[in-house]
Amino acid sequence: MLLALKIDVDTYRGTREGIPPLVAALQRHQAGATFLWSLGPDHTGRAIKRVFRPGFLSKVSRTSVVEHYGIRTLLYGTLLPGPDIGRRCAAQMRAVRDAGFECGIHTYDHIKWQxxxxxxxxxxxxxxxxxxxxxxxxxxxxxxxxxxAAGWQMNSHAYRWEETVKLDYASDGRGTHPFWPVVDGQRLNCPQLPTTLPTLDELIGVDGLTPENVHEHLLGLTADAPAHGHVYTLHAELEGMRLLPTFERLLAGWRRQGYQLVSTRRLFEQLDLARLPEHGVEMGEIPGRSGTLALQGKVRG
Incomplete structure (x- = not known):
C-alpha cells in the first residue's frame, strides 16, 4: 500500500518559509516525498488576470489566497520585481535533496507556464x-x-520533450492510475503517474469542509487502497504553512490506514512497465478548480 507525496513549490515565499516545516513534518512521520521546484522568477502577481476565468473568484474566496500567499507574493511581477527563486534559494533546494528527498522540475516561470x-x-x-x-x-x-507540470498544464510538445530528454517518469496531470501517454496516436516512453486525489484548495469551503475536518474526507477516499497506489499533490504554500496541522493529521491518518508514504519515484519503481496501460491525454475540467487541466484520457485498444 503506497501513497506517494508530490510537493509542488510555486513561489519564493513557499520555498523559503514553507519547505522547512514540511521537511520536519515528513521526517516526524517517516514519510518520503518528491519536491518539484519552480526554478525561475516568481511572478505570482500576474495571476490577477485570471479574475476573468469562470470559477476563479469562487476558488479565491474559498481558499483565502491572501492569507496563504501573503500580500508581497501577490505583488511579485506587477508592483514588485519577481525574485529569482533558483538563484536565491539554491542552497535550500540542495538541502532538501541532501536530506534524502527526491527533487525534480515543476517549472521555470510558474505563472507563465500555467x-x-x-x-x-x-x-x-x-x-x-x-x-x-x-x-x-x-x-x-x-x-x-x-x-x-505547473497547474497540471501541458501540451503535446511538452510530453514529447519528456521523452526526448529521457526523464524516468512524469506526473503532469490528473487521473486514476499510472499509464503510458499516447500523444497524436503515438505512445511515448515516459510513463505518467497522475495525481489521483483532490487537493486541499479544491475541497476546503465546499460541502462544509474546513481545514479542521477536510482530512476526514480525504481519509475516506483512501480507506480502500487501489493496487496501483495513490498520488497526492500538496503545495509548500498551503500544507507547509497555514495548513500544516491539516497535513499532519493526514499523514497520521494514512499511516493508521497502513500506507507507506513515499516519493513518486518509489511508486514508479514498483510498476510493472510491461503491463502498464496506454491512455490518451486530454484537457478537461475537474470539480473545485477553475479552467481546464491535463487529464488521463481513454485507454487505447
Whole structure:
C-alpha cells in the first residue's frame, strides 16, 4: 500500500518559509516525498488576470489566497520585481535533496507556464522547458529525472520533450492510475503517474469542509487502497504553512490506514512497465478548480 507525496513549490515565499516545516513534518512521520521546484522568477502577481476565468473568484474566496500567499507574493511581477527563486534559494533546494528527498522540475516561470502553455507552439514550449532543465542542472549538478507540470498544464510538445530528454517518469496531470501517454496516436516512453486525489484548495469551503475536518474526507477516499497506489499533490504554500496541522493529521491518518508514504519515484519503481496501460491525454475540467487541466484520457485498444 503506497501513497506517494508530490510537493509542488510555486513561489519564493513557499520555498523559503514553507519547505522547512514540511521537511520536519515528513521526517516526524517517516514519510518520503518528491519536491518539484519552480526554478525561475516568481511572478505570482500576474495571476490577477485570471479574475476573468469562470470559477476563479469562487476558488479565491474559498481558499483565502491572501492569507496563504501573503500580500508581497501577490505583488511579485506587477508592483514588485519577481525574485529569482533558483538563484536565491539554491542552497535550500540542495538541502532538501541532501536530506534524502527526491527533487525534480515543476517549472521555470510558474505563472507563465500555467497561463499560456496549453496554446503555445513547440518553440515557446521547448524554450521554457530548457530554461528549467538548465537551471535544475546548475543547482543540483545533475540532470533532472522527473517533471510535474505547473497547474497540471501541458501540451503535446511538452510530453514529447519528456521523452526526448529521457526523464524516468512524469506526473503532469490528473487521473486514476499510472499509464503510458499516447500523444497524436503515438505512445511515448515516459510513463505518467497522475495525481489521483483532490487537493486541499479544491475541497476546503465546499460541502462544509474546513481545514479542521477536510482530512476526514480525504481519509475516506483512501480507506480502500487501489493496487496501483495513490498520488497526492500538496503545495509548500498551503500544507507547509497555514495548513500544516491539516497535513499532519493526514499523514497520521494514512499511516493508521497502513500506507507507506513515499516519493513518486518509489511508486514508479514498483510498476510493472510491461503491463502498464496506454491512455490518451486530454484537457478537461475537474470539480473545485477553475479552467481546464491535463487529464488521463481513454485507454487505447
Amino acid at each position: 497561463d499560456y502553455v496549453a496554446s503555445k507552439d513547440q518553440a515557446w514550449t521547448l524554450r521554457e522547458l530548457e530554461r528549467a532543465r538548465l537551471r535544475y542542472q546548475e543547482i543540483f549538478g545533475e540532470p533532472p529525472k522527473t517533471h510535474g
